[in-house]
Amino acid sequence: MRAVRHTSRGIELIDVPPPTGPGVRVRVRSSGICGTDLVMTKGAPLPFTLGHEFAGLLDDGSAVAVEPIDACGTCDQCATGQHQRCRSGPEVFYGIGADGGMCDEVLVPSTSLHPLPPGLPVADACLAEPAAVALHGLRVAGVGPGQRVAVIGGGSIGLLAVAGASAAGADVDLVARHPAQIEAGERLGAGTPRGNYDLVVDAAGSASALATGVELARPGGALLLLAVYFGEVPLQGVPLLSKELTVYNAMAYSHHDGGSDFGTAVELLAARPEIADTLITRRFSLDDAAEAFLAAADRASGAIKVVLEP
Numbered sequence: 001m002r003a004v005r006h007t008s009r010g011i012e013l014i015d016v017p018p019p020t021g022p023g024v025r026v027r028v029r030s031s032g033i034c035g036t037d038l039v040m041t042k043g044a045p046l047p048f049t050l051g052h053e054f055a056g057l058l059d060d061g062s063a064v065a066v067e068p069i070d071a072c073g074t075c076d077q078c079a080t081g082q083h084q085r086c087r088s089g090p091e092v093f094y095g096i097g098a099d100g101g102m103c104d105e106v107l108v109p110s111t112s113l114h115p116l117p118p119g120l121p122v123a124d125a126c127l128a129e130p131a132a133v134a135l136h137g138l139r140v141a142g143v144g145p146g147q148r149v150a151v152i153g154g155g156s157i158g159l160l161a162v163a164g165a166s167a168a169g170a171d172v173d174l175v176a177r178h179p180a181q182i183e184a185g186e187r188l189g190a191g192t193p194r195g196n197y198d199l200v201v202d203a204a205g206s207a208s209a210l211a212t213g214v215e216l217a218r219p220g221g222a223l224l225l226l227a228v229y230f231g232e233v234p235l236q237g238v239p240l241l242s243k244e245l246t247v248y249n250a251m252a253y254s255h256h257d258g259g260s261d262f263g264t265a266v267e268l269l270a271a272r273p274e275i276a277d278t279l280i281t282r283r284f285s286l287d288d289a290a291e292a293f294l295a296a297a298d299r300a301s302g303a304i305k306v307v308l309e310p
Contacts, residue, residue, distance in 0.1 A: 002310070003049040004102035004289040006041040011290040016049070019099070023107030026066060028056040030126040031102045031308045033296040035155055036228055037095075041293065051308075052094055054101025055116070055125030063116040065128035066101065067262040068094035069252070070109055081255035093252075102289065104310050114262055117270045123283075124269065124276035126307055127160070131265035131275075134160035134203075137226040137250030138168060139261065141199055145169030150197040150216050151190070153204030154181025156279055156305045157226060161201050162190045163275050167268060173197075175212060180302035184278045201226050207234045214239045222246040279305045286310045 003016045019025075032053035040046060055065040071083035071092045078086055091097035099106070116125055134157055143149060147170045151161045154176025165172040166189035173193045174185035196218035202209050205227025213223050214236050223245055225233065235247070253261035269275055281304045284292035289308060296306035 001104040002286055003099070003104075004051065004286065004308070005049055006046045008045050011041060011293045013286060013289050016103070018105060019107040021107060022109075024110050024113060025059055025105055025107055026056040026064060026113075027058075027105045028054050028101050028103060028310045029063075029122045030055050030124065031310070032126040032130065032156075033293060033306045033308065034130065035157075038293070038297050039228075039230060048095075048097070049099040049101075049103050050095050051100035051102030052096055053126045053129040054106075055122050055128065056101075056105075057122065058113075063122040063125065065114045065116060065125040065262070065266055066094070066106070066108055067112045067114060067132070067253070067260070068100065068108075068129060069112065070094070070098070084252035084254055102286070102308055104286075114266050116266065119273060120266060120270035123307070123309065124273075124280065125266070127156070127269055127276055127279060127305065128262060128265045130156045130305075131160045131164070131269060132253035132262040133157055133250075134226065135164045135264050135268070136253040136261040137161065137201065137224050137248070138164045139256075140250045141222060141224045141248045143168045143170050143199060147171070147198040148195075149173070149199045149201065150175060150193055151185075151201045151203055152209045152213055153202065153227065154178060154185060154304075155203060155299070158201070158203030159184055159188055159279055159304065160275070161203055161226060163188045163272065164268065165201075166190075167272070175216075178299055178302070180281075181299075181304065184304060187274065187278045197221060199224060203227050205229055210235055214243070214245065217243060217245050219243045220245075222248060224248045224250060226250055280307055281305060283307045283309055
């Protein structure tokens with residue numbers, strides 16, 4: 001079958017054996033390119049297939065979004081529903097430490113499958129993964145009605161945080177770099193930044209974004225670190241201290257109170273189809289994966305979420 005991998009020659013579509021072993025077969029129909037994928041492909045070749053944002057069809061034709069974690073299920077973290085903190089490490093994440101979903105088909109545990117409700121096409125359901133990331137962070141930070149929330153960063157995670165905060169009843173504004181991102185934020189309910197905020201979400205992952213976050217947070221407010229930081233996290237100590245800011249970290253998504261962040265994300269996308277219409281800016285066939293990665297990296301041209309369709 002076909003699979004997208006980062007090789008010594010860059011992004012390539014190569015032939016690999018179909019997956020074998022335990023699990024449920026998913027024939028992939030949409031796979032999103034994440035900012036993490038772009039960072040990972042700047043380094044050494046990777047010995048696995050990329051893609052942790054994907055959805056597809058089962059053998060019986062049922063459409064599903066895939067929660068891309070195959071956790072051990074037995075460690076202390078899994079026992080409390082925090083499978084994103086599984087003691088087994090990064091190899092439990094499809095597309096991060098194991099073969100992912102930028103391919104024709106995958107085998108995943110039945111626990112990873114989320115049936116799609118009416119209103120969420122399989123072509124858009126790859127957004128469930130980044131939406132779950134945003135919703136998990138907002139839940140960890142306790143976002144609710146009446147709060148003022150600022151989101152820094154107009155990529156897919158930042159815009160999904162805008163949609164999630166708005167759905168939670170918060171008054172949300174967006175700080176973004178590119179006009180297309182600002183326009184997308186407005187479509188999802190974001191206003192223009194003004195004043196101080198109860199919570200500031202950093203979805204940009206830069207030193208300047210963190211400095212802006214500390215500046216925008218009100219005294220006694222909070223920061224939510226929703227981006228992936230591949231180096232140090234440079235928080236400005238004196239303003240952080242003098243304002244007595246709370247700092248929340250959020251990693252992927254978890255299970256809680258009989259539900260899951262991923263399930264909530266699927267429901268949000270089904271209820272608000274304008275989210276997918278706003279975020280997905282280009283679609284490519286799997287054969288054009290190298291071109292798709294170039295397009296995904298070109299934020300200035302208006303790219304937000306680029307999707308591969310096997």
